[in-house]
Amino acid sequence: MIIVSVVLALLASLGNAAASVLQRRAAATDPAGPPGSPLLGRLRFIRRRSWRWGAGLLVVSGAAQALALATGPLSVVQPVMTTELLFTLVLAAVVFRRPPGARTWWAFLGMALGLAAFLLLASPAGGVETVPPRRWLAGAVPAAAVSIVLAVVGMRLQGSARAAVLGSVTAIGFAFTAALIKDTLGLVSGGAGALFATWQIYTAAAVGLGSFLMLQATLRAGSLAASQPALTLGDSLLSVVLGVALFGERIDLGWRMLPEVASLGLIAFASVQLSRSPLVSGKEEQRW
Template identity: 30%
Template structure:
């Protein structure tokens, strides 16, 4: 097998691993208890962390075997792979709007990454590392505070948290490159600390983002925000540019718009599902369909009201299918009004 084919295969397996990890994280968020650190006590959540670690490792190996312009765009397929995998593994099917949003986000991100120039080896100096870490931590903390205190709708809150997680992961990638370049100089302690802090923050924030927002919207937000933040840092701090000059920059902006449109579709799809849930009383599966865990929710039978009780003075106007009025005025009379002889009762 050639190195190019191996890099493609590893990239696809990496995207599948990332998608599986995201599905497990979403299920832990949907079925687990509250609290920011509650997933740390869940073995299933650690399986999701392991899947994400495998995906990251395969992605690094794929970058070593193939060109960056091919491997990076293939990583965007995580969003597309997650939809059929969720339908197969947890029986959560996505609608047409979610599919369109996922495809748009993946296509836009793929084009943006393909137009990103080949990153050269750069290393941040100590003061630059402190400034970048401080600004990034401030942005992540601000988004987390906004999501915790200022956003009430679960979907919008989850997207804000996913954006904060994407920033954390993107900054962690920048510090990973810095540590890899400056490893021989010995000045890597600050970079290692920054990697640990931002990777942990991104993992916890992404886990919190899956609570109450489904799978696709938070996953797409994290997947898009991560490389975009890394690209912005490369352009602003390292002087990197898009490929093909001005035309490549215009195309990259167009791809960014397409990716943003995909994210908007995914968010509006989740908002529509949230409104439908509120119309059904806020209960998943209120129409007898699948609930939050995919199991059918029993619907309580609706009791029919009892017929009204007629007063005694109106019983003489009621007939019971024989044409004979029943009541005190019609006692002892037949259909024509003639007296009717009633035989005596014999036990």
């Protein structure tokens, strides 16, 4: 089943990357109107077919991620979702017709190798389908407190520091959203109607919306290179922790801890290099 969840997570990452590139392409070929124009005039690019395809892909990728969480450990699915950066690079290079430079390709290879090494070394497995309420209480309260403190501190900072701190808050939100979705799917056995009888689905929607809004603040605060390591590693690492603490998933540590930390460091370094590429950051479409 882990192979199935990995494939589904890869498909979800591919869908997210394709949606991002398509919607960027739509915005680049049909720029927004001037600030004083009506709202529909400023958002006229949403009428383009490429933007609508991107919106549809986001729905499909969300379903694929949910299925991945339903069939595999949280500590596998969320780290695999970091491949969205890699897919974004490749697809943007095709759409905007500009091949990445050698340094970007090395970063691509480094991130892929780092992720593969971490998953092979940690070997996440096992776990329960549902989370007892006391575990949610023990995990959510400290996370909420840390998020509030980081958000307050982040709003007082400027530039890269602000982007990095707000990126950490966003990562916490996304990790908990994924955990709540997984718990919801584990609880539902009586059909689609029972889905809306669980508190987890409403909490996941609220946390997910809040995380999306925090992401927008993060992206406005500073460069993607400043926020991406926090977004990428924060989501992945916290998801591994939540997988172990909430769902009882098992990861191999011991002598493997040092190479696991090294592989995470490689992912962090590569994500910074990738996020500096115009193809990933979204600056490339300014050529159109």
